[in-house]
Amino acid sequence: MTVDGPGKLLSRAPGLSELEASVRAQKIRAEIEAHNYRYYVQDQPSVPDAEYDRLLRELEQLENTFPRLASLQSPTQRVGGTPLEGFAQVRHRYSMLSLANAFSAEEIQLFHERVQRGLEVDSVSYVAEPKLDGVAISLRYQGGRLTQAATRGDGEVGEDVTTNVRTVRAIPLELRAGGWPDDLEVRGEIYMPLAGFAAFNRQQREEGARELVNPRNAAAGSLRQLDSRLTAKRPLAFFAYGAAGDNLPESQFDLLLQLKNWGFPVNAEVRRVENAQGCIAYYTDMAAKRAGLSYDIDGVVFKVEHRQQQETLGFVSRAPRWAIAHKFPAQEEITRLLGIDVQVGRTGALTPVARLEPVFVGGVTVTNATLHNIDEVRRKDIRAGDWVVVRRAGDVIPEVARVVLERREAELAEFELPRLCPVCGSAVERMESEAIARCTGGLYCPAQRKQSILHFASRRAMNIEGLGEKLVDQLVGCGLVHSLADLYILDLGQLAGLERMGEKSAQNVLQEIEASKAPALGRLLFGLGIRDVGEVTAESLARYFGSLERLSIASVDELLDVPDIGPVVAERVYGFFQEMHNRTVLTELAQHGVVARAPEVASGDRPLAGEVWVLTGTLSLPRARAKNLLESLGARVTGSVSASTSVVLAGEAAGSKLRQAEKLGIRVLDESGFRELLQVHGLAAD
């Protein structure tokens, strides 16, 4: 006997006879399967992992010592075995059907009417259940024991994944209770719970291993592992939704109850509903519950409850006439990438943008999606003409998630960045070590000029309302505006002559321009568009120097004394004011009456001085307003939660930042608390 491994532990229970060992093994197996049952079927918390593992190890030792005790039904089989060469094919005894899809309440109504006509009845009972986003599986039990598990495949022939399926703890290896048919086939969905998915990825990330893309692919990929020991490590779960065999309950609802008794997890959201109305109400209900579920669903399924009625209705081609899936609008869609455009930003940055065959994703039609930069395009191997998966990141900004490589029909050219700016023809330069390529045309490039002006006019800079993209395009296009200063010499006649610009609108724009002549210094600095000088840095500069004149003659050394300014930014600011063109523009702005207001000197008490606040969620007052109020009390307001954050102000529907704050134990204030605080310091939110 070896010293390490099982032998070492066995020595603690010496002299066990094979009979005693057999009794003990039976007891442990029953205990382990009882734990599984409580956890997966009854959805109740069970023993801690450590205890579970201890039982499993003890059983393993017994089986090692007395090989005759081992069996395929033992929980020790759940850790997986030797890798397979490939998957055998299995012909399904009952074909695995696909479901027709409905995408609207009207289609559900039509489905129900067809059922009514087919059955010649007024009222129909359905069983409604969530449609899991996982892998459909067929399980065969002979004599109450799991003998085969197969994937759906094409519905007729699937793959034998028995060894992998044995590792899924939610699936009973042996049926509980009695009364099962000798030959039973159970259908259901193997899926990966969201928590398990997140935990698994966290671990992968820590180990520097490849992360799973999404829970659905994760479940499918896990089952297709040739090495079942890998499958065993994936947090898979299972819901049963159907069965075939002799003497099964006549009603789908009762069948599910029966399956639960036999030891299968059945989804807790399953309901019996009446008629189209009941189906639609269930759909609405589940759509609302969806976000709170511990697993992904992509819709709901309705099945005529009674088997006799099902048989009466029969099938159309390969789909039953007695069932339908009502899918949620997909959050991911596949569409064709028509081409890749290159946009030129304010700083000359060239950004590849995907032009897409319009596609409805997550509630909106998407035609464009950013591709960020050339590295991103290469990493995802995106080429014009490809079929791509589009989704809305954070449910807002469309992005190309990946290419559907299987559908690439021909050799497609790899995307290349142009060597010349597509707008002005200047050379394109990409600094080594930088991800972004830039047009070197500077303000000679119309794209950069337009974007600079738009930035200058934007709400957080000079806040000139009405000076939008369309107008700027025209102003630059027809040569009325070359530089920022030119905005201040526009007259009514020039503006009113432009497209979509009546006298009234023109007047409004002029008024807005006039009103922008006394900006806060920080806003003006921000508006100038100095590289790497954003809102915060601009404000720092304004505070430190107090006037444009002082700043414009500052040396690099002086600039380095400003908080949060290092060599790179100092050089950029210095360079900006050395540039002849920029000095001219500044002089002209002053001549046209644009004079910045000096920042207010900090005065009075600043009760929140030194505190760092983070805003998250939806507040009933504009964010910018809340920020101003806090800053007027001396707090600094930043964008992301970290250890140095003092307080998180959480509005409605706060998300990751709130969680982060709770994790770090940072003080969290809700809106009413915030309003109280303001009141205490003599401020009002509104």
Place this chain on the structure above:
DNA sequence: CGTCCTCGAGTTCC
């Protein structure tokens, strides 16, 4: 020199 935090910049649709 490496790591953590911030800030800047760019982006979509209605």
Place this chain on the structure above:
DNA sequence: CTCGAGGACG
């Protein structure tokens, strides 16, 4: 919102 990169800090 996300990524990249500048700046602070140990």
